[in-house]
Amino acid sequence: MRVRGLHYSVSQRPIFAGVDLDIERGSVTAVMGPSGTGKTTLLRLITGQLMADRGLVEVEGQDVAGLRRDGIYRMRRRMGMLFQNGALLTDLDVYENVAFPLREHTRLPERLLRHVVLAKLQAVGLRGACRLMPAELSGGMARRVAIARAIVTDPQLLIYDEPFVGLDPISLGIVLRLIRLLNDTLGLTSIVVSHDVHDLSAFADFSYLLSGGLVIAAGPPSALATDTREEVRQFMHGLPDGPVPFHYPAPDYLEQLRQLR
Amino acid sequence: MLASLSRELLHNLRTALQALGAYTFFFMRLLKEVPRALLRFSLIVEQVHNAGALSLVIIMLSGLFVGMVLGLQGFDLLERFGSEESLGSAAALGLLKELGPVVTALLFAGRAGTALASELGLMRATDQLAAMEMMAVDPVRRVVMPRFLGGVLSMPLLAAIFSMIGIFGAQLVGVQLMGVDTGQFWSQMRSAVEFGDVLEGVVKSCVFGVACSLIAVYEGYHSVPTAEGVGRATTRTVVISSVVVLLLDYMLTAAML
Numbered sequence: 001m002r003v004r005g006l007h008y009s010v011s012q013r014p015i016f017a018g019v020d021l022d023i024e025r026g027s028v029t030a031v032m033g034p035s036g037t038g039k040t041t042l043l044r045l046i047t048g049q050l051m052a053d054r055g056l057v058e059v060e061g062q063d064v065a066g067l068r069r070d071g072i073y074r075m076r077r078r079m080g081m082l083f084q085n086g087a088l089l090t091d092l093d094v095y096e097n098v099a100f101p102l103r104e105h106t107r108l109p110e111r112l113l114r115h116v117v118l119a120k121l122q123a124v125g126l127r128g129a130c131r132l133m134p135a136e137l138s139g140g141m142a143r144r145v146a147i148a149r150a151i152v153t154d155p156q157l158l159i160y161d162e163p164f165v166g167l168d169p170i171s172l173g174i175v176l177r178l179i180r181l182l183n184d185t186l187g188l189t190s191i192v193v194s195h196d197v198h199d200l201s202a203f204a205d206f207s208y209l210l211s212g213g214l215v216i217a218a219g220p221p222s223a224l225a226t227d228t229r230e231e232v233r234q235f236m237h238g239l240p241d242g243p244v245p246f247h248y249p250a251p252d253y254l255e256q257l258r259q260l261r
Numbered sequence: 262m263l264a265s266l267s268r269e270l271l272h273n274l275r276t277a278l279q280a281l282g283a284y285t286f287f288f289m290r291l292l293k294e295v296p297r298a299l300l301r302f303s304l305i306v307e308q309v310h311n312a313g314a315l316s317l318v319i320i321m322l323s324g325l326f327v328g329m330v331l332g333l334q335g336f337d338l339l340e341r342f343g344s345e346e347s348l349g350s351a352a353a354l355g356l357l358k359e360l361g362p363v364v365t366a367l368l369f370a371g372r373a374g375t376a377l378a379s380e381l382g383l384m385r386a387t388d389q390l391a392a393m394e395m396m397a398v399d400p401v402r403r404v405v406m407p408r409f410l411g412g413v414l415s416m417p418l419l420a421a422i423f424s425m426i427g428i429f430g431a432q433l434v435g436v437q438l439m440g441v442d443t444g445q446f447w448s449q450m451r452s453a454v455e456f457g458d459v460l461e462g463v464v465k466s467c468v469f470g471v472a473c474s475l476i477a478v479y480e481g482y483h484s485v486p487t488a489e490g491v492g493r494a495t496t497r498t499v500v501i502s503s504v505v506v507l508l509l510d511y512m513l514t515a516a517m518l
Binding site (some may be wrong): 079 | 384
Protein backbone atom coordinates (compact mmCIF):
# COMPACT_ATOMS: atom_id res chain seq x y z
CA MET A 1 0.00 0.00 0.00
CA ARG A 2 1.39 3.42 -0.81
CA VAL A 3 0.36 7.03 -0.43
CA ARG A 4 1.94 9.78 -2.50
CA GLY A 5 1.49 13.56 -2.24
CA LEU A 6 -1.77 13.26 -0.30
CA HIS A 7 -3.65 16.52 0.11
CA TYR A 8 -6.89 16.75 2.01
CA SER A 9 -8.70 19.66 3.62
CA VAL A 10 -11.92 20.22 5.51
CA SER A 11 -13.70 23.57 5.07
CA GLN A 12 -10.52 24.99 3.51
CA ARG A 13 -8.50 23.93 6.59
CA PRO A 14 -5.68 21.70 5.34
CA ILE A 15 -5.42 18.36 7.15
CA PHE A 16 -2.78 16.83 4.88
CA ALA A 17 -0.42 18.81 2.70
CA GLY A 18 1.59 16.20 0.82
CA VAL A 19 1.78 13.02 2.88
CA ASP A 20 3.90 10.14 1.51
CA LEU A 21 3.99 6.72 3.10
CA ASP A 22 4.49 3.05 2.24
CA ILE A 23 3.08 0.06 4.07
CA GLU A 24 5.05 -3.10 3.50
CA ARG A 25 3.24 -6.41 3.06
CA GLY A 26 3.34 -8.55 6.23
CA SER A 27 4.45 -5.72 8.50
CA VAL A 28 2.89 -3.98 11.47
CA THR A 29 3.09 -0.27 10.76
CA ALA A 30 2.31 2.33 13.38
CA VAL A 31 0.92 5.72 12.41
CA MET A 32 1.42 8.08 15.31
CA GLY A 33 0.85 11.74 15.93
CA PRO A 34 -0.67 14.20 18.38
CA SER A 35 -4.45 14.40 18.72
CA GLY A 36 -6.10 16.22 15.84
CA THR A 37 -3.37 15.55 13.28
CA GLY A 38 -5.73 13.52 11.09
CA LYS A 39 -4.69 9.94 11.88
CA THR A 40 -8.26 8.64 11.67
CA THR A 41 -8.83 10.79 8.57
CA LEU A 42 -5.85 9.05 6.96
CA LEU A 43 -7.49 5.68 7.63
CA ARG A 44 -10.74 6.92 6.12
CA LEU A 45 -8.84 8.02 3.03
CA ILE A 46 -7.10 4.64 2.74
CA THR A 47 -10.40 2.76 3.06
CA GLY A 48 -12.26 4.96 0.60
CA GLN A 49 -14.64 6.47 3.17
CA LEU A 50 -13.22 9.86 2.18
CA MET A 51 -11.68 10.96 -1.10
CA ALA A 52 -8.41 12.93 -1.27
CA ASP A 53 -8.36 16.41 -2.82
CA ARG A 54 -5.08 15.54 -4.53
CA GLY A 55 -2.50 12.75 -4.50
CA LEU A 56 -2.49 8.99 -4.77
CA VAL A 57 -3.79 6.36 -2.36
CA GLU A 58 -2.97 2.94 -3.74
CA VAL A 59 -4.09 -0.32 -2.14
CA GLU A 60 -2.84 -3.54 -3.76
CA GLY A 61 -1.98 -1.61 -6.91
CA GLN A 62 -5.45 -0.03 -7.17
CA ASP A 63 -5.95 3.72 -7.01
CA VAL A 64 -8.73 4.15 -4.43
CA ALA A 65 -9.91 7.41 -6.03
CA GLY A 66 -10.54 5.58 -9.31
CA LEU A 67 -12.83 2.99 -7.77
CA ARG A 68 -16.61 3.12 -7.99
CA ARG A 69 -18.82 2.17 -5.05
CA ASP A 70 -18.84 -1.58 -5.85
CA GLY A 71 -15.08 -1.48 -6.45
CA ILE A 72 -14.57 0.09 -3.04
CA TYR A 73 -16.79 -2.57 -1.47
CA ARG A 74 -14.75 -5.30 -3.24
CA MET A 75 -11.56 -3.74 -1.88
CA ARG A 76 -13.01 -3.55 1.64
CA ARG A 77 -13.83 -7.23 1.59
CA ARG A 78 -10.09 -7.82 1.68
CA MET A 79 -9.72 -5.43 4.62
CA GLY A 80 -10.72 -5.53 8.24
CA MET A 81 -11.05 -2.48 10.43
CA LEU A 82 -11.19 -2.15 14.16
CA PHE A 83 -12.91 1.02 15.34
CA GLN A 84 -11.96 2.94 18.48
CA ASN A 85 -14.98 1.68 20.45
CA GLY A 86 -15.30 -1.68 18.68
CA ALA A 87 -18.49 -0.55 16.88
CA LEU A 88 -20.24 -3.85 17.58
CA LEU A 89 -23.84 -4.12 16.42
CA THR A 90 -25.72 -3.62 19.67
CA ASP A 91 -28.80 -5.66 18.73
CA LEU A 92 -26.75 -8.82 17.99
CA ASP A 93 -24.91 -11.04 20.46
CA VAL A 94 -21.17 -11.73 20.24
CA TYR A 95 -21.61 -14.82 18.05
CA GLU A 96 -23.91 -13.05 15.59
CA ASN A 97 -21.62 -10.02 15.48
CA VAL A 98 -18.72 -12.19 14.38
CA ALA A 99 -20.94 -14.14 11.99
CA PHE A 100 -22.37 -10.94 10.48
CA PRO A 101 -19.88 -10.43 7.59
CA LEU A 102 -20.12 -14.11 6.67
CA ARG A 103 -23.92 -14.07 6.66
CA GLU A 104 -23.89 -10.96 4.46
CA HIS A 105 -21.28 -12.09 1.94
CA THR A 106 -21.39 -15.85 1.82
CA ARG A 107 -23.89 -18.68 1.77
CA LEU A 108 -21.94 -20.95 4.10
CA PRO A 109 -23.92 -23.82 5.61
CA GLU A 110 -24.77 -23.11 9.25
CA ARG A 111 -22.43 -25.85 10.51
CA LEU A 112 -19.42 -24.50 8.65
CA LEU A 113 -20.24 -20.94 9.64
CA ARG A 114 -20.39 -22.06 13.26
CA HIS A 115 -16.94 -23.67 12.96
CA VAL A 116 -15.43 -20.50 11.48
CA VAL A 117 -17.02 -18.17 14.05
CA LEU A 118 -16.04 -20.32 17.01
CA ALA A 119 -12.48 -20.63 15.67
CA LYS A 120 -12.14 -16.84 15.45
CA LEU A 121 -13.64 -16.37 18.91
CA GLN A 122 -11.24 -19.01 20.24
CA ALA A 123 -8.35 -17.06 18.68
CA VAL A 124 -9.27 -13.97 20.70
CA GLY A 125 -10.08 -16.00 23.81
CA LEU A 126 -13.81 -15.25 23.90
CA ARG A 127 -15.44 -18.47 22.71
CA GLY A 128 -17.09 -18.72 26.13
CA ALA A 129 -18.67 -15.27 25.73
CA CYS A 130 -20.39 -16.04 22.45
CA ARG A 131 -23.92 -15.56 23.79
CA LEU A 132 -23.25 -12.31 25.62
CA MET A 133 -24.66 -9.04 24.27
CA PRO A 134 -22.27 -6.13 23.51
CA ALA A 135 -23.63 -4.19 26.51
CA GLU A 136 -22.42 -7.00 28.79
CA LEU A 137 -18.80 -6.80 27.57
CA SER A 138 -15.94 -4.78 29.03
CA GLY A 139 -14.07 -2.36 26.74
CA GLY A 140 -11.23 -4.84 26.22
CA MET A 141 -13.63 -7.72 25.47
CA ALA A 142 -15.58 -5.58 22.99
CA ARG A 143 -12.37 -4.79 21.16
CA ARG A 144 -11.39 -8.45 21.03
CA VAL A 145 -14.80 -9.35 19.61
CA ALA A 146 -14.32 -6.60 17.03
CA ILE A 147 -10.93 -8.13 16.14
CA ALA A 148 -12.59 -11.55 15.71
CA ARG A 149 -15.21 -9.95 13.45
CA ALA A 150 -12.51 -8.15 11.47
CA ILE A 151 -10.59 -11.37 10.76
CA VAL A 152 -13.59 -13.64 10.16
CA THR A 153 -13.45 -13.11 6.39
CA ASP A 154 -9.66 -13.68 6.34
CA PRO A 155 -8.65 -10.20 5.16
CA GLN A 156 -5.19 -9.30 3.92
CA LEU A 157 -5.04 -5.87 5.53
CA LEU A 158 -6.12 -5.13 9.08
CA ILE A 159 -6.52 -1.55 10.23
CA TYR A 160 -6.72 -0.59 13.89
CA ASP A 161 -8.00 2.85 14.86
CA GLU A 162 -6.79 3.75 18.37
CA PRO A 163 -7.12 0.18 19.68
CA PHE A 164 -5.64 0.93 23.12
CA VAL A 165 -7.83 3.82 24.26
CA GLY A 166 -9.39 3.26 27.68
CA LEU A 167 -8.01 -0.24 28.24
CA ASP A 168 -6.71 -1.50 31.57
CA PRO A 169 -3.13 -2.88 31.53
CA ILE A 170 -4.26 -6.52 31.23
CA SER A 171 -6.65 -5.83 28.32
CA LEU A 172 -4.03 -3.63 26.70
CA GLY A 173 -1.47 -6.42 26.93
CA ILE A 174 -3.94 -8.88 25.41
CA VAL A 175 -4.81 -6.57 22.50
CA LEU A 176 -1.13 -5.80 21.84
CA ARG A 177 -0.27 -9.48 21.80
CA LEU A 178 -3.24 -10.28 19.55
CA ILE A 179 -2.29 -7.67 16.97
CA ARG A 180 1.25 -9.07 16.66
CA LEU A 181 0.17 -12.71 16.84
CA LEU A 182 -2.59 -12.40 14.26
CA ASN A 183 -0.35 -10.44 11.94
CA ASP A 184 2.37 -13.09 12.05
CA THR A 185 0.28 -16.26 12.09
CA LEU A 186 -2.28 -15.18 9.49
CA GLY A 187 0.25 -13.41 7.29
CA LEU A 188 -1.61 -10.10 7.47
CA THR A 189 -0.49 -6.54 6.95
CA SER A 190 -1.48 -4.30 9.86
CA ILE A 191 -1.77 -0.57 10.25
CA VAL A 192 -2.16 0.69 13.81
CA VAL A 193 -3.12 4.27 14.43
CA SER A 194 -2.46 5.50 17.91
CA HIS A 195 -0.76 8.15 19.99
CA ASP A 196 0.37 5.58 22.51
CA VAL A 197 4.11 5.85 21.85
CA HIS A 198 5.44 3.31 24.34
CA ASP A 199 3.06 0.49 23.46
CA LEU A 200 3.49 0.96 19.73
CA SER A 201 7.27 1.18 19.97
CA ALA A 202 7.35 -2.25 21.56
CA PHE A 203 5.82 -4.18 18.71
CA ALA A 204 5.60 -2.17 15.47
CA ASP A 205 8.02 -2.95 12.63
CA PHE A 206 7.91 0.54 11.22
CA SER A 207 6.37 3.81 12.26
CA TYR A 208 5.33 7.14 10.82
CA LEU A 209 4.93 10.31 12.82
CA LEU A 210 2.38 12.79 11.48
CA SER A 211 2.26 16.43 12.43
CA GLY A 212 1.11 19.62 10.75
CA GLY A 213 -0.30 17.75 7.75
CA LEU A 214 3.01 16.03 6.93
CA VAL A 215 5.03 12.95 7.84
CA ILE A 216 7.71 14.48 10.05
CA ALA A 217 9.52 11.25 10.84
CA ALA A 218 9.58 7.68 9.55
CA GLY A 219 11.52 4.62 10.60
CA PRO A 220 11.63 1.83 13.15
CA PRO A 221 10.22 3.01 16.51
CA SER A 222 13.65 2.73 18.11
CA ALA A 223 15.05 5.20 15.57
CA LEU A 224 12.22 7.66 16.23
CA ALA A 225 12.86 7.43 19.96
CA THR A 226 16.42 8.67 19.48
CA ASP A 227 15.56 11.33 16.88
CA THR A 228 16.86 14.69 18.09
CA ARG A 229 14.58 16.96 16.06
CA GLU A 230 12.54 19.07 18.41
CA GLU A 231 9.06 18.21 17.11
CA VAL A 232 9.84 14.45 17.11
CA ARG A 233 11.42 14.63 20.56
CA GLN A 234 8.43 16.50 22.00
CA PHE A 235 5.99 13.81 20.84
CA MET A 236 8.13 10.74 21.55
CA HIS A 237 9.03 11.90 25.07
CA GLY A 238 5.69 13.54 25.87
CA LEU A 239 7.09 17.03 26.58
CA PRO A 240 4.32 19.50 27.50
CA ASP A 241 5.71 22.43 25.55
CA GLY A 242 7.60 22.69 22.28
CA PRO A 243 6.74 23.08 18.60
CA VAL A 244 3.22 21.97 19.57
CA PRO A 245 2.58 24.80 22.05
CA PHE A 246 0.96 24.29 25.44
CA HIS A 247 -1.25 27.35 24.88
CA TYR A 248 -3.89 27.48 22.21
CA PRO A 249 -3.37 30.67 20.13
CA ALA A 250 -4.92 33.56 22.07
CA PRO A 251 -4.68 37.37 22.26
CA ASP A 252 -2.38 38.96 24.83
CA TYR A 253 -3.50 37.88 28.33
CA LEU A 254 -3.10 41.30 29.98
CA GLU A 255 -4.84 43.00 27.08
CA GLN A 256 -7.77 40.59 27.37
CA LEU A 257 -8.07 41.16 31.12
CA ARG A 258 -8.07 44.93 30.57
CA GLN A 259 -10.85 44.61 28.01
CA LEU A 260 -13.06 42.80 30.49
CA ARG A 261 -12.91 45.67 32.94
CA MET B 262 -34.88 45.74 7.32
CA LEU B 263 -37.01 44.63 4.36
CA ALA B 264 -33.90 43.59 2.46
CA SER B 265 -32.62 41.42 5.32
CA LEU B 266 -36.07 39.89 5.76
CA SER B 267 -36.32 38.96 2.11
CA ARG B 268 -32.74 37.63 2.18
CA GLU B 269 -33.62 35.40 5.12
CA LEU B 270 -36.81 34.29 3.39
CA LEU B 271 -34.84 33.39 0.26
CA HIS B 272 -32.27 31.53 2.35
CA ASN B 273 -35.01 29.54 4.13
CA LEU B 274 -36.70 28.77 0.83
CA ARG B 275 -33.43 27.53 -0.64
CA THR B 276 -32.78 25.38 2.45
CA ALA B 277 -36.30 23.93 2.25
CA LEU B 278 -35.88 23.13 -1.45
CA GLN B 279 -32.50 21.51 -0.81
CA ALA B 280 -34.04 19.37 1.95
CA LEU B 281 -36.90 18.40 -0.36
CA GLY B 282 -34.38 17.43 -3.04
CA ALA B 283 -32.35 15.37 -0.55
CA TYR B 284 -35.53 13.63 0.64
CA THR B 285 -36.49 12.86 -2.97
CA PHE B 286 -33.08 11.37 -3.77
CA PHE B 287 -33.16 9.28 -0.61
CA PHE B 288 -36.69 8.07 -1.39
CA MET B 289 -35.62 7.12 -4.92
CA ARG B 290 -32.69 5.18 -3.50
CA LEU B 291 -35.02 3.34 -1.15
CA LEU B 292 -37.46 2.55 -3.97
CA LYS B 293 -34.60 1.11 -6.01
CA GLU B 294 -33.75 -1.22 -3.13
CA VAL B 295 -37.32 -2.53 -2.61
CA PRO B 296 -37.08 -5.71 -4.79
CA ARG B 297 -33.80 -6.77 -3.16
CA ALA B 298 -35.12 -5.98 0.33
CA LEU B 299 -38.20 -8.15 -0.23
CA LEU B 300 -35.91 -11.14 -0.75
CA ARG B 301 -34.90 -10.87 2.90
CA PHE B 302 -38.41 -10.75 4.26
CA SER B 303 -37.45 -11.93 7.74
CA LEU B 304 -35.68 -8.60 8.34
CA ILE B 305 -38.88 -6.75 7.41
CA VAL B 306 -41.01 -8.97 9.65
CA GLU B 307 -38.68 -8.12 12.54
CA GLN B 308 -39.24 -4.42 11.89
CA VAL B 309 -43.01 -4.85 11.54
CA HIS B 310 -42.80 -6.27 15.05
CA ASN B 311 -40.72 -3.29 16.28
CA ALA B 312 -42.74 -0.55 14.59
CA GLY B 313 -46.17 -2.20 14.57
CA ALA B 314 -46.59 -4.77 17.30
CA LEU B 315 -44.80 -2.68 19.91
CA SER B 316 -47.08 0.28 19.08
CA LEU B 317 -50.25 -1.78 19.52
CA VAL B 318 -50.99 -0.88 23.14
CA ILE B 319 -50.75 2.88 22.61
CA ILE B 320 -52.78 2.63 19.39
CA MET B 321 -55.51 0.53 20.98
CA LEU B 322 -55.79 2.69 24.09
CA SER B 323 -55.87 5.88 22.03
CA GLY B 324 -58.40 4.39 19.64
CA LEU B 325 -60.66 3.44 22.52
CA PHE B 326 -60.58 6.89 24.11
CA VAL B 327 -60.95 8.74 20.79
CA GLY B 328 -63.94 6.51 19.99
CA MET B 329 -65.48 7.14 23.42
CA VAL B 330 -65.07 10.91 23.06
CA LEU B 331 -66.55 10.70 19.57
CA GLY B 332 -69.49 8.80 21.05
CA LEU B 333 -70.10 11.48 23.68
CA GLN B 334 -69.65 14.49 21.42
CA GLY B 335 -71.52 12.84 18.57
CA PHE B 336 -74.45 11.97 20.81
CA ASP B 337 -74.57 15.49 22.22
CA LEU B 338 -74.59 17.01 18.73
CA LEU B 339 -76.99 14.56 17.10
CA GLU B 340 -79.43 14.72 20.00
CA ARG B 341 -79.99 18.43 19.23
CA PHE B 342 -81.35 17.42 15.83
CA GLY B 343 -83.17 14.38 17.14
CA SER B 344 -81.08 11.98 15.12
CA GLU B 345 -78.96 10.24 17.74
CA GLU B 346 -79.56 6.91 16.00
CA SER B 347 -77.11 8.15 13.34
CA LEU B 348 -74.30 8.01 15.91
CA GLY B 349 -72.99 4.72 14.49
CA SER B 350 -72.57 6.06 10.97
CA ALA B 351 -71.09 9.36 12.18
CA ALA B 352 -68.54 7.64 14.38
CA ALA B 353 -67.62 5.06 11.73
CA LEU B 354 -67.22 7.61 8.95
CA GLY B 355 -65.23 9.96 11.17
CA LEU B 356 -62.92 7.20 12.29
CA LEU B 357 -62.46 5.36 9.00
CA LYS B 358 -61.98 8.41 6.77
CA GLU B 359 -60.22 10.84 9.07
CA LEU B 360 -59.42 10.16 12.69
CA GLY B 361 -58.15 6.61 12.25
CA PRO B 362 -55.43 7.34 9.67
CA VAL B 363 -54.48 10.80 11.02
CA VAL B 364 -54.31 10.05 14.74
CA THR B 365 -52.58 6.73 14.06
CA ALA B 366 -49.99 8.52 11.91
CA LEU B 367 -49.38 11.13 14.62
CA LEU B 368 -49.03 8.43 17.28
CA PHE B 369 -46.84 6.37 14.95
CA ALA B 370 -44.54 9.36 14.43
CA GLY B 371 -44.31 9.84 18.20
CA ARG B 372 -43.76 6.21 19.12
CA ALA B 373 -42.23 4.26 16.20
CA GLY B 374 -40.83 7.24 14.23
CA THR B 375 -38.78 8.53 17.13
CA ALA B 376 -37.59 5.00 17.94
CA LEU B 377 -36.44 4.54 14.33
CA ALA B 378 -34.72 7.91 14.14
CA SER B 379 -32.92 7.58 17.46
CA GLU B 380 -31.88 3.98 16.73
CA LEU B 381 -30.35 4.95 13.38
CA GLY B 382 -28.82 8.11 14.87
CA LEU B 383 -27.21 6.12 17.68
CA MET B 384 -25.94 3.54 15.20
CA ARG B 385 -24.23 6.37 13.33
CA ALA B 386 -22.90 7.98 16.53
CA THR B 387 -21.41 4.68 17.73
CA ASP B 388 -19.81 3.92 14.33
CA GLN B 389 -22.05 0.90 13.71
CA LEU B 390 -23.04 2.20 10.28
CA ALA B 391 -19.40 3.01 9.46
CA ALA B 392 -18.42 -0.50 10.59
CA MET B 393 -20.99 -1.96 8.19
CA GLU B 394 -19.60 0.17 5.39
CA MET B 395 -16.15 -1.16 6.25
CA MET B 396 -17.48 -4.72 6.10
CA ALA B 397 -18.68 -3.89 2.57
CA VAL B 398 -22.30 -4.05 3.74
CA ASP B 399 -24.50 -1.22 2.50
CA PRO B 400 -26.25 0.20 5.60
CA VAL B 401 -29.13 1.54 3.51
CA ARG B 402 -29.81 -1.94 2.17
CA ARG B 403 -29.23 -3.81 5.43
CA VAL B 404 -30.51 -1.40 8.09
CA VAL B 405 -32.60 1.40 6.58
CA MET B 406 -34.69 -0.56 4.06
CA PRO B 407 -36.16 -3.15 6.45
CA ARG B 408 -37.06 -0.38 8.89
CA PHE B 409 -38.66 1.73 6.17
CA LEU B 410 -40.71 -1.16 4.79
CA GLY B 411 -41.61 -2.33 8.29
CA GLY B 412 -43.08 1.11 8.99
CA VAL B 413 -44.89 1.27 5.65
CA LEU B 414 -46.53 -2.13 6.23
CA SER B 415 -47.39 -1.42 9.88
CA MET B 416 -49.24 1.85 9.40
CA PRO B 417 -52.40 0.62 7.53
CA LEU B 418 -52.68 -2.29 9.95
CA LEU B 419 -52.42 0.01 12.97
CA ALA B 420 -54.92 2.46 11.45
CA ALA B 421 -57.39 -0.38 10.87
CA ILE B 422 -57.03 -1.54 14.48
CA PHE B 423 -57.39 2.06 15.71
CA SER B 424 -60.64 2.54 13.76
CA MET B 425 -62.03 -0.80 14.87
CA ILE B 426 -61.35 -0.14 18.56
CA GLY B 427 -62.61 3.44 18.09
CA ILE B 428 -65.95 2.21 16.76
CA PHE B 429 -66.16 -0.16 19.71
CA GLY B 430 -65.48 2.79 22.04
CA ALA B 431 -68.19 4.91 20.38
CA GLN B 432 -70.63 2.01 20.69
CA LEU B 433 -69.67 1.55 24.33
CA VAL B 434 -70.55 5.15 25.18
CA GLY B 435 -73.39 5.67 22.70
CA VAL B 436 -75.24 2.40 23.26
CA GLN B 437 -74.28 1.25 26.75
CA LEU B 438 -74.08 4.68 28.42
CA MET B 439 -76.30 7.08 26.48
CA GLY B 440 -78.96 4.58 25.50
CA VAL B 441 -78.85 4.65 21.69
CA ASP B 442 -80.55 1.58 20.24
CA THR B 443 -78.02 -1.17 19.38
CA GLY B 444 -79.79 -2.19 16.19
CA GLN B 445 -80.06 1.41 15.00
CA PHE B 446 -76.38 2.05 15.80
CA TRP B 447 -75.10 -0.86 13.72
CA SER B 448 -77.68 -0.77 10.89
CA GLN B 449 -77.17 2.98 10.32
CA MET B 450 -73.43 2.36 10.19
CA ARG B 451 -73.79 -0.48 7.67
CA SER B 452 -76.01 1.53 5.38
CA ALA B 453 -73.94 4.74 5.54
CA VAL B 454 -70.41 3.37 5.20
CA GLU B 455 -69.45 2.51 1.62
CA PHE B 456 -66.46 0.80 0.13
CA GLY B 457 -65.10 4.18 -1.03
CA ASP B 458 -65.01 5.44 2.56
CA VAL B 459 -62.95 2.47 3.71
CA LEU B 460 -60.69 2.85 0.67
CA GLU B 461 -60.11 6.52 1.50
CA GLY B 462 -58.89 5.55 4.95
CA VAL B 463 -56.66 2.80 3.57
CA VAL B 464 -55.11 5.12 0.95
CA LYS B 465 -54.48 7.79 3.57
CA SER B 466 -52.88 5.40 6.02
CA CYS B 467 -50.63 3.96 3.30
CA VAL B 468 -49.49 7.44 2.22
CA PHE B 469 -48.95 8.49 5.85
CA GLY B 470 -47.01 5.26 6.42
CA VAL B 471 -44.62 6.05 3.59
CA ALA B 472 -44.24 9.68 4.72
CA CYS B 473 -43.68 8.98 8.43
CA SER B 474 -41.30 6.07 7.81
CA LEU B 475 -39.32 8.04 5.22
CA ILE B 476 -38.98 11.05 7.52
CA ALA B 477 -37.90 8.87 10.46
CA VAL B 478 -35.25 6.88 8.57
CA TYR B 479 -33.97 9.96 6.70
CA GLU B 480 -33.59 12.05 9.85
CA GLY B 481 -31.99 9.19 11.79
CA TYR B 482 -29.64 8.15 9.00
CA HIS B 483 -28.49 11.72 8.38
CA SER B 484 -28.29 12.81 12.00
CA VAL B 485 -25.17 14.50 13.36
CA PRO B 486 -23.28 11.77 15.29
CA THR B 487 -23.48 13.41 18.71
CA ALA B 488 -25.95 13.19 21.61
CA GLU B 489 -27.35 16.57 20.61
CA GLY B 490 -27.57 15.52 16.95
CA VAL B 491 -29.55 12.38 17.77
CA GLY B 492 -31.88 14.37 20.00
CA ARG B 493 -32.41 16.92 17.26
CA ALA B 494 -33.10 14.19 14.69
CA THR B 495 -35.72 12.68 16.98
CA THR B 496 -37.44 16.02 17.52
CA ARG B 497 -37.35 16.83 13.82
CA THR B 498 -38.93 13.46 13.06
CA VAL B 499 -41.97 14.24 15.20
CA VAL B 500 -42.32 17.84 14.07
CA ILE B 501 -41.88 17.23 10.33
CA SER B 502 -44.03 14.08 10.38
CA SER B 503 -46.90 15.84 12.18
CA VAL B 504 -46.93 18.79 9.79
CA VAL B 505 -46.55 16.60 6.70
CA VAL B 506 -49.33 14.23 7.84
CA LEU B 507 -51.77 17.11 8.33
CA LEU B 508 -50.78 18.71 5.02
CA LEU B 509 -51.11 15.42 3.15
CA ASP B 510 -54.43 14.77 4.89
CA TYR B 511 -55.86 17.99 3.53
CA MET B 512 -54.55 17.27 0.04
CA LEU B 513 -55.83 13.69 0.00
CA THR B 514 -59.22 14.67 1.42
CA ALA B 515 -59.58 17.36 -1.24
CA ALA B 516 -58.56 14.92 -3.95
CA MET B 517 -60.92 12.15 -2.85
CA LEU B 518 -64.04 14.14 -2.05
